[in-house]
Amino acid sequence: MNIPLRNPNLVMKLSRLGSFHQSKLSFLRSFLKEFKDWHYKRDLFELNEYGYGTAVYSFKKKNRVYSLICFANELDENERSDRVIATKWDTAFTLFDGVPAKQDIERLKNEVPKQEFGRLSYKELTLSRANKSVRVFNHVVESLSNGIQPDRELLAKVGYLYRTTAVYGSGKFGLADRFRIKNREEIYGPFRLEMMLVYLVRQFTFDQVNHVAKNKNPKKAVNLDPEICKSLGIGNSTGLGMAPFIVNHPTLLNNWIYAREISLKKIREIRNVNSQESNLFKDCLKKSIKNITSWNTESEYQIEKIKSLLKDLNQFILFLDSEFDFDQDYPFNEIYQYLEKNFGEECIEYVVSMMMEPYDSIVAPLIKKMSSEEDKYFNIPTERTVLELKTILENKYSEILNIDFTKKENNLNFWFISKNKEEPRLANRFDEDGSDLEQPLAIARDIKKLYETLSVSKNSSTIAKFLTSNSDLRHVVRRAFIVEKFPYSEIQDNTIGQEIVPIDMLRLKLSFFGALKFDPRSDKWLRICMFQGAPLPEQLKNYDEYWIYN
Amino acid sequence: MRSLSEIDTVSKRSSRAAGYSWGIAEEVGKNIRLLEIFSLPGIKNLNDFLNKKKDIKLENLSLITEQNHANNSQYCPIVAGVSFLDQVGALVNLNEIKFTNMSYPMLFLPFVSRASEIIGRRILLKIDEKEFLMNFNNNINSNFFSKEIIRTAKNVSINILDNEDSFNENEWKELYKLSEETFVEENESLKKSGAGAGLTDND
Numbered sequence: 001m002n003i004p005l006r007n008p009n010l011v012m013k014l015s016r017l018g019s020f021h022q023s024k025l026s027f028l029r030s031f032l033k034e035f036k037d038w039h040y041k042r043d044l045f046e047l048n049e050y051g052y053g054t055a056v057y058s059f060k061k062k063n064r065v066y067s068l069i070c071f072a073n074e075l076d077e078n079e080r081s082d083r084v085i086a087t088k089w090d091t092a093f094t095l096f097d098g099v100p101a102k103q104d105i106e107r108l109k110n111e112v113p114k115q116e117f118g119r120l121s122y123k124e125l126t127l128s129r130a131n132k133s134v135r136v137f138n139h140v141v142e143s144l145s146n147g148i149q150p151d152r153e154l155l156a157k158v159g160y161l162y163r164t165t166a167v168y169g170s171g172k173f174g175l176a177d178r179f180r181i182k183n184r185e186e187i188y189g190p191f192r193l194e195m196m197l198v199y200l201v202r203q204f205t206f207d208q209v210n211h212v213a214k215n216k217n218p219k220k221a222v223n224l225d226p227e228i229c230k231s232l233g234i235g236n237s238t239g240l241g242m243a244p245f246i247v248n249h250p251t252l253l254n255n256w257i258y259a260r261e262i263s264l265k266k267i268r269e270i271r272n273v274n275s276q277e278s279n280l281f282k283d284c285l286k287k288s289i290k291n292i293t294s295w296n297t298e299s300e301y302q303i304e305k306i307k308s309l310l311k312d313l314n315q316f317i318l319f320l321d322s323e324f325d326f327d328q329d330y331p332f333n334e335i336y337q338y339l340e341k342n343f344g345e346e347c348i349e350y351v352v353s354m355m356m357e358p359y360d361s362i363v364a365p366l367i368k369k370m371s372s373e374e375d376k377y378f379n380i381p382t383e384r385t386v387l388e389l390k391t392i393l394e395n396k397y398s399e400i401l402n403i404d405f406t407k408k409e410n411n412l413n414f415w416f417i418s419k420n421k422e423e424p425r426l427a428n429r430f431d432e433d434g435s436d437l438e439q440p441l442a443i444a445r446d447i448k449k450l451y452e453t454l455s456v457s458k459n460s461s462t463i464a465k466f467l468t469s470n471s472d473l474r475h476v477v478r479r480a481f482i483v484e485k486f487p488y489s490e491i492q493d494n495t496i497g498q499e500i501v502p503i504d505m506l507r508l509k510l511s512f513f514g515a516l517k518f519d520p521r522s523d524k525w526l527r528i529c530m531f532q533g534a535p536l537p538e539q540l541k542n543y544d545e546y547w548i549y550n
Numbered sequence: 551m552r553s554l555s556e557i558d559t560v561s562k563r564s565s566r567a568a569g570y571s572w573g574i575a576e577e578v579g580k581n582i583r584l585l586e587i588f589s590l591p592g593i594k595n596l597n598d599f600l601n602k603k604k605d606i607k608l609e610n611l612s613l614i615t616e617q618n619h620a621n622n623s624q625y626c627p628i629v630a631g632v633s634f635l636d637q638v639g640a641l642v643n644l645n646e647i648k649f650t651n652m653s654y655p656m657l658f659l660p661f662v663s664r665a666s667e668i669i670g671r672r673i674l675l676k677i678d679e680k681e682f683l684m685n686f687n688n689n690i691n692s693n694f695f696s697k698e699i700i701r702t703a704k705n706v707s708i709n710i711l712d713n714e715d716s717f718n719e720n721e722w723k724e725l726y727k728l729s730e731e732t733f734v735e736e737n738e739s740l741k742k743s744g745a746g747a748g749l750t751d752n753d
Contacts, residue, residue: 122551170555171555172553172556174553175553178555179554382637463636464639464640467636469612471632472571474577474632475571475576477573478576
């Protein structure tokens, strides 16, 4: 049976992309799998009694070493802010390529805490900072120093001791460019070094809290129970900075979605599913419900989505247990069709993620293909004709071509880069100044304009000729030829309309990171938790791959 | 040291700010990155050009021909470069393409380098007395090692070179003969058991 890939007009809609969940393809899970055999070590831990100072953690295999350098500084209560406009944080981190010399640590001590205003070098790979959840951190210190374990309920509610507010890589602020490291096999999956940083930061937060508690009451203090540590992750506050990323990296976006779609297609094409596979699928699905019931948010928007997801999933599980027969041919195809017919997008995509769990043989080879050599596709094939380009637009952007951008509601917003923090922002073009400096992120509108211009051009003209008088459309001409080759490289939606929910764009990216418990704090930023439930570094060698559901 | 990613981003944004379309600004970002990879003064030239651009009488060269003369003005290196890159497929059969009066020709150079990769041919670019041999965008051989800003060039010429060996047949034969010394002579029985042995070739 040949199941076609899902139509990009279905998958690449923002509401669908904003309903994606973590899966076996997610970067934090593939990171753990890749690094489970590496030698983990805490190389340096020089903190004072209050937990301020420097620490270094490393992963090593043969001659390759990655070292996380942590700087913990005292921070005034009034200076603590998760917003991107903050200039000071409780902790700052960089992932160093190799073993840092003393001079490196001294140099970085001055630069890393400054974050965007510091200068890094090609020796550093990623950069981040994190703030304490003060309430939780203090509670844990207080409890441990009194010889007791902290309140698990409080910890479960928050889910972390620290949350990061940005993780930078790929040449930002002088960090190593990707070309320097791209041939290393261990980092073939996207964002692997960013995942490593966050994972090691998580361990630092446990070591720091133990250290502070011990210093507070050396005689009585106990360490945080490793089981509690496992149940904690690292929080993250994420704003609009992530949204343009998925527009600006079309081939990378394609490769992420394509891996997911190929997985789904191959799983639907499995004729006979054995009981081990069907049981694993059902087991993961049922256990995962706890990740939904423990999903706390004050966002009405998200509460409604969670409610509906939970209702759909319970109904689906009932169907699986009471009606569904895995002995029939192509059972996962049957399941998928049933889902599309009966449930909402959030539930469909949730179950799609679950379907991958029994099929390591399908998913694992795809993980290595999720990076992209974007420069390969940068040149425009200018020998092609106007007619060919028009046909591409008609085939690949059929629904976008129906949007009427003369209507105010379809052209309401514009994306810009803020001057004070060089971060992407979204604003109403009719209320705010600055739309003349709009970023090229209104792809749907510009594609429509390209189509209209092509329609009054000579069909046999080459693109080279067309561009001599239409240079303002060059950026979308480039994209259209990319979309021709990469079906999932474009969001098939209007990114400047009245209806846009920017956090859908964030959720897409974060789901591929492997984040859980999306907690929208507005329509423009959200909090998430990463590595909650993940094995600790010392436990990696024999870890349970399905930890996320345990 | 600035990373290539920073160089690309800042070059792109500044080009947009100077009035180029986003699509052209993207090209400039990639180009300046390329110049800096090849240790050529990309940022220096772009910065100077964009700052002085308003005071230069620039001409946009949209359609490249064999002879391109900017008489009372100078060709914009970015627009001329984009045109060359886009039209190179149609220009490969010209012996020589000449430009007179080009502003900041160093900014034109990376377009030519990228064109060399696209057509799979080496290209010799002459900027007055300076010569640059573009090798498929993998590297550039040049007699120009200065980090100076070149504000204008009277004569710029492009020769798209035929794909030819850089050695003569004798030199090749000599070297091949030496390489044969790694081979082992097969005896009759080995020849008989080689691929296809025992089968008729006329089946």
